[in-house]
Amino acid sequence: MKIAIFTNDGRQSLKVTQKLQKKFEDTHFVMDEKNPDIVVTIGGDGTLLAAFHKYENILGTVRFVAVHTGHLGFYTDWRDDEIDDLVISLQSDNGQSVSYPLLDIRVKYEDDQRPVNLLALNEATLKRNSATMVTDVFVGGDLFEKFRGDGLCISTPTGSTAYNKSLGGAVIHPNLKVLQMTEISSINNRVFRTLSSPMIIAPNDWVTLVPASECDYILTVDQDSFHGRRIEQIRFKISNKSIQFAKYRHMQFWQRVQDAFIGAEYAN
Ligand code: NAP
Numbered sequence: 001m002k003i004a005i006f007t008n009d010g011r012q013s014l015k016v017t018q019k020l021q022k023k024f025e026d027t028h029f030v031m032d033e034k035n036p037d038i039v040v041t042i043g044g045d046g047t048l049l050a051a052f053h054k055y056e057n058i059l060g061t062v063r064f065v066a067v068h069t070g071h072l073g074f075y076t077d078w079r080d081d082e083i084d085d086l087v088i089s090l091q092s093d094n095g096q097s098v099s100y101p102l103l104d105i106r107v108k109y110e111d112d113q114r115p116v117n118l119l120a121l122n123e124a125t126l127k128r129n130s131a132t133m134v135t136d137v138f139v140g141g142d143l144f145e146k147f148r149g150d151g152l153c154i155s156t157p158t159g160s161t162a163y164n165k166s167l168g169g170a171v172i173h174p175n176l177k178v179l180q181m182t183e184i185s186s187i188n189n190r191v192f193r194t195l196s197s198p199m200i201i202a203p204n205d206w207v208t209l210v211p212a213s214e215c216d217y218i219l220t221v222d223q224d225s226f227h228g229r230r231i232e233q234i235r236f237k238i239s240n241k242s243i244q245f246a247k248y249r250h251m252q253f254w255q256r257v258q259d260a261f262i263g264a265e266y267a268n
């Protein structure tokens with residue numbers, strides 16, 4: 001089994017990386033940064049997001065394991081004081097995995113015939129800072145509304161606990177293969193109208209945004225952002241691809257949500 005370690009540059013992460021590297025050498029794992037079977041990330045959810053994008057071209061063959069060095073995360077299953085157990089689990093690996101849906105983004109720019117395809121693990125947003133963003137919103141091919149406001153966020157199930165949640169979106173169990181669209185400060189009055197509620201989009205439907213012709217939109221995809229080119233339209237749908245995690249133990253999703261957002265002391 002070929003392994004790669006992907007770490008952020010926090011002090012604790014680098015310490016854990018060193019320790020893990022030594023353990024992998026002692027147990028004769030093959031380290032392969034380019035073409036690993038397993039990527040072990042060390043840091044937080046943001047570190048796993050960055051690793052996902054580094055290896056997004058080999059998603060069909062790679063599995064991820066995420067170790068957290070700060071607070072408990074959503075993609076991170078292992079604490080940094082459990083490294084020994086993690087190595088034992090890797091040694092007895094039999095290919096077990098769990099997969100989560102990804103967001104497919106197809107951007108058609110005005111200056112290019114060919115669309116650009118992007119992939120998100122958490123979400124994509126289209127925003128405008130300088131003035132009101134105006135965009136037609138199509139759902140499943142039909143015009144649904146003309147949105148006016150700061151922006152729109154389209155998230156995956158595992159991304160539902162991130163930006164989506166800050167925008168008042170629902171937390172979605174990652175076994176559900178759906179997308180969620182939330183609004184960022186929509187304008188609603190006697191003249192302008194949007195749904196004003198988060199929408200859960202069914203697996204086969206896609207959302208298309210056709211923004212008014214301006215050049216100062218910002219498209220964000222997880223922690224990346226793109227701007228400066230006129231966008232003709234963007235289409236969002238659930239990807240045929242998915243991300244695989246090497247699951248060596250079961251972690252209850254709602255337990256994790258409770259840990260992260262409520263805390264045991266508030267639950268009773
Ligand atoms: P960051 O600014 O460090 O991330 C913001 C927070 O989101 C961090 O606490 C991060 O956890 C957490 N996070 C990331 N993915 C999550 C998930 N799936 N569920 C729950 N929490 C999650 O930047 P980053 O670490 O590069 O992460 C990029 C993400 O930040 C974006 O994909 C977006 O979801 C989120 N974001 C949120 C807001 C907002 O809530 N207003 C605004 C912009 C971006 P870690 O500390 O473990 O990394």
Ligand code: MN
Nearest residue numbers: 044045046047
């Ligand atoms: Mn982060």
